[in-house]
Amino acid sequence: MRADRIFAYGATAGLIGDLLLGDPRRGHPVAAFGRAAAGVERRLYRDHRGWGALHTLVCAGGAAGGAALLARAVRRHPAASVALTAAATWSVVGGTSLGREARAIGEALAACDIERARERLPHLCGRDPHSLDGPQIARAVVESVAENTSDAVVGALVWGALAGVPGLIGFRAANTLDAMVGHKSQRHRRYGWASARLDDLAGWPGARLTALLAVAAGGQPRGAVRAWRADAAKHPSPNAGPVEASFAGALGVRLGGTLAYGGRVEHRPVLGGETGRAVGTEDIERAVRLSRRVSALALGVCVAGRLGAGLVARRIAGQRVAGHLVTEHRVAGRRRT
Numbered sequence: 001m002r003a004d005r006i007f008a009y010g011a012t013a014g015l016i017g018d019l020l021l022g023d024p025r026r027g028h029p030v031a032a033f034g035r036a037a038a039g040v041e042r043r044l045y046r047d048h049r050g051w052g053a054l055h056t057l058v059c060a061g062g063a064a065g066g067a068a069l070l071a072r073a074v075r076r077h078p079a080a081s082v083a084l085t086a087a088a089t090w091s092v093v094g095g096t097s098l099g100r101e102a103r104a105i106g107e108a109l110a111a112c113d114i115e116r117a118r119e120r121l122p123h124l125c126g127r128d129p130h131s132l133d134g135p136q137i138a139r140a141v142v143e144s145v146a147e148n149t150s151d152a153v154v155g156a157l158v159w160g161a162l163a164g165v166p167g168l169i170g171f172r173a174a175n176t177l178d179a180m181v182g183h184k185s186q187r188h189r190r191y192g193w194a195s196a197r198l199d200d201l202a203g204w205p206g207a208r209l210t211a212l213l214a215v216a217a218g219g220q221p222r223g224a225v226r227a228w229r230a231d232a233a234k235h236p237s238p239n240a241g242p243v244e245a246s247f248a249g250a251l252g253v254r255l256g257g258t259l260a261y262g263g264r265v266e267h268r269p270v271l272g273g274e275t276g277r278a279v280g281t282e283d284i285e286r287a288v289r290l291s292r293r294v295s296a297l298a299l300g301v302c303v304a305g306r307l308g309a310g311l312v313a314r315r316i317a318g319q320r321v322a323g324h325l326v327t328e329h330r331v332a333g334r335r336r337t
Contacts, residue, residue: 153186218250
């Protein structure tokens with residue numbers, strides 16, 4: 001079976017598996033990778049960019065390299081290759097769990113149970129929940145749904161289409177390392193620099209595709225485009241900016257503003273501020289539905305792109321073979337004369 005079909009069947013099966021099952025409650029491969037990366041950090045940590053770059057190479061490179069070896073081991077067996085791609089896709093995407101966590105917080109807010117909402121917020125993002133009121137929690141949830149649609153679904157599918165199982169696993173490894181050491185804490189300001197830059201690079205194509213699909217799938221395409229163009233560059237993250245801005249415009253809300261991470265207060269620019277309104281509890285469900293539509297469209301785009309690239313490659317190869325045969329025929333004719 002061709003590699004493009006293996007990705008198409010495997011990625012579709014993996015995304016359906018995530019839709020039906022969500023993340024495994026025990027023995028999640030990403031959690032196992034996180035424990036291994038933490039062990040590597042304990043051995044390598046120095047307050048130096050070079051040691052952080054080595055940490056990134058060992059962890060992300062090791063994960064992608066191991067995935068490449070697995071893919072190579074089953075490449076002669078189409079069913080096993082599809083199964084491996086499906087398992088890898090299911091293990092690295094997290095759209096269903098993202099939606100469940102967001103909805104759980106939304107239900108707590110709808111029931112006016114602010115303490116339960118604060119308790120559940122760390123399951124979704126690293127923001128400090130204790131000083132947040134209901135509207136601020138709702139805004140944090142919508143922002144996290146937007147950003148994680150790119151990080152937990154679309155980006156992985158893009159790299160799966162580009163590089164197969166190693167692309168899926170390598171992208172998730174880079175994203176996990178950024179979450180672990182890429183933030184600007186005093187301990188990781190230098191050590192986590194390489195992980196943060198790798199995540200920025202790996203997340204670039206998925207973030208732009210997510211923003212484009214939010215424009216297409218949202219209810220306000222003009223607002224999404226306007227917010228993306230006007231506000232995305234103001235965000236400190238080169239990838240979260242386009243995603244959150246397009247979601248803000250598509251939903252007709254304002255995102256950004258003042259927030260706190262681990263006691264550190266940040267004043268971020270407002271996204272969608274020209275026409276958007278304040279985020280309400282009901283917007284959490286709207287964001288989850290938009291995330292679902294974007295994820296489904298991303299699967300279609302990535303599968304179509306991979307199949308299209310395979311078709312082009314086969315045509316080019318066929319033309320080369322035909323040209324080679326014509327050349328040989330001409331040479332043979334000259335020899336006979």
